[in-house]
Amino acid sequence: MNGRTDPAGPARLRRRRRAVSDLGDALRALVELATATEAPADDLERATESVRAAAALLGGRVRDRSSLPSTDDLLDGVRMYNPVTGSGSALAPPLHIEQAGDLTIGTCTLGLAFEGPPSYAHGGMSALLLDQLLGYAVSASGHPGMTVRLDTSYRAPVPLQTPLRLTARVTAIDGRRVTASGAIATAAEPDTVLVAATGTFVALSADQARRLFGAVWDSGSRAG
Ligand SMILES: CCCCCCCCCCCCCC(=O)SCCNC(=O)CCNC(=O)[C@H](O)C(C)(C)COP(=O)(O)OP(=O)(O)OC[C@H]1O[C@@H](n2cnc3c(N)ncnc32)[C@H](O)[C@@H]1OP(=O)(O)O
Numbered sequence: 001m002n003g004r005t006d007p008a009g010p011a012r013l014r015r016r017r018r019a020v021s022d023l024g025d026a027l028r029a030l031v032e033l034a035t036a037t038e039a040p041a042d043d044l045e046r047a048t049e050s051v052r053a054a055a056a057l058l059g060g061r062v063r064d065r066s067s068l069p070s071t072d073d074l075l076d077g078v079r080m081y082n083p084v085t086g087s088g089s090a091l092a093p094p095l096h097i098e099q100a101g102d103l104t105i106g107t108c109t110l111g112l113a114f115e116g117p118p119s120y121a122h123g124g125m126s127a128l129l130l131d132q133l134l135g136y137a138v139s140a141s142g143h144p145g146m147t148v149r150l151d152t153s154y155r156a157p158v159p160l161q162t163p164l165r166l167t168a169r170v171t172a173i174d175g176r177r178v179t180a181s182g183a184i185a186t187a188a189e190p191d192t193v194l195v196a197a198t199g200t201f202v203a204l205s206a207d208q209a210r211r212l213f214g215a216v217w218d219s220g221s222r223a224g
Pocket residue numbers: 077131132133134135136139140145146147148149174175176177200202204205208
């Protein structure tokens with residue numbers, strides 16, 4: 001039973017989504033502290049035991065890759081564990097996205113957990129953020145598709161612990177192929193491009209969609 005068919009469902013779903021977000025907040029704080037900590041080994045060992053106890057609690061009931069999280073709703077665009085934007089994901093900064101006309105704007109601050117060169121973001125993280133933001137821009141244009149190509153140009157390192165402003169917009173639509181471009185800057189200097197990217201996205205044919213996502217789709221747009 002899910003939030004649409006169970007009369008008590010909507011309240012239950014809201015509570016579960018809140019709990020997923022709260023757990024995500026706690027996990028992100030944990031990951032950041034686990035990266036930043038200089039605590040003595042005794043404290044690290046005690047923390048390890050506590051984290052293992054929490055993992056045991058969560059492992060009681062789990063899903064596999066063929067089913068969607070019960071909190072998600074593909075039709076409403078709710079993806080709570082998206083590794084870039086998902087409030088429930090320990091991996092997500094998270095990136096907050098809004099649409100202003102044809103411009104897609106993302107904001108986030110990357111902590112020490114995303115460090116590549118000392119004090120700066122890992123380049124793969126910049127590509128991840130831009131892939132997501134470009135993909136959002138493409139979806140918002142009404143032509144959603146999957147990334148088939150992402151060209152990334154690293155012009156200056158992206159500082160950690162610094163509010164960032166990302167932008168993207170669709171630049172061309174050619175049949176099933178959509179091109180979008182975007183950039184990462186700091187919020188303080190939004191006109192200075194640190195990383196620029198251009199992505200090509202392809203809308204799936206019906207056959208491709210069935211082949212790639214049929215099993216998940218058949219399990220329902222929201223798992224029960
Ligand atoms: C408001 C909105 C809210 C929603 C928010 C949602 C945000 C979501 C954000 C998510 C963000 C994260 C997103 C992610 O993480 S998506 C995950 C990463 N991407 C993938 O895993 C995709 C892997 N690729 C494939 O599975 C296949 O390539 C697919 C199935 C996509 C196409 O199959 P196939 O490859 O067999 O192609 P086709 O025969 O159908 O041809 C189709 C057209 O495509 C052209 N083509 C193909 N490859 C390339 C290429 N490399 N460069 C340039 N063009 C290419 C091709 O020439 C043809 O053009 P044309 O001849 O018709 O002109």
